[in-house]
Amino acid sequence: MKTPLQEIWGKWPGDESIDEILEALRQTSKVEGTAMQLTRNFSDDEFRCPCCGKEEMSPAFVERLQIARDIADIPFRINSGWRCENRNSDVGGVVDSSHMAGHAVDIRASDSHTRFVIDGALRMVGFRRIGVRKTFIHVDDDVSKPQGVMWLY
Numbered sequence: 001m002k003t004p005l006q007e008i009w010g011k012w013p014g015d016e017s018i019d020e021i022l023e024a025l026r027q028t029s030k031v032e033g034t035a036m037q038l039t040r041n042f043s044d045d046e047f048r049c050p051c052c053g054k055e056e057m058s059p060a061f062v063e064r065l066q067i068a069r070d071i072a073d074i075p076f077r078i079n080s081g082w083r084c085e086n087r088n089s090d091v092g093g094v095v096d097s098s099h100m101a102g103h104a105v106d107i108r109a110s111d112s113h114t115r116f117v118i119d120g121a122l123r124m125v126g127f128r129r130i131g132v133r134k135t136f137i138h139v140d141d142d143v144s145k146p147q148g149v150m151w152l153y
């Protein structure tokens with residue numbers, strides 16, 4: 001009898017590394033659409049890299065984002081979450097993008113009220129790096145970069 005992992009790879013349990021197992025489980029949930037809930041409002045699918053399906057967000061970052069979401073009390077639609085290097089260069093991200101570290105998201109915000117509410121909530125929970133474009137708000141908690149900044153794209 002084959003286990004689900006064997007079905008996926010044709011391998012016996014024990015032949016694979018932990019990384020391979022985790023990757024297979026991620027792929028399984030991607031294929032079957034069984035998103036894993038990370039916090040009350042966010043599932044892992046929302047943060048996946050669209051090119052490779054991987055998702056390696058910082059749990060602490062997502063938890064803080066959830067608190068901001070609770071304060072804002074409006075949906076946060078994630079335009080871009082975790083990115084692999086290929087995806088990051090495809091979308092013109094900076095070479096040291098915090099998206100690749102799992103410490104950044106772009107949240108859809110294309111009208112002035114949504115932008116105002118999301119920005120306010122992000123600041124209330126202590127985010128100190130915000131980028132604004134007409135259609136989204138970028139936020140990250142990358143402590144290796146300047147703090148207390150808001151930039152435009």
Ligand SMILES: [Zn+2]
Binds near residue numbers: 049051052053085086
């Ligand atoms: Zn990718």
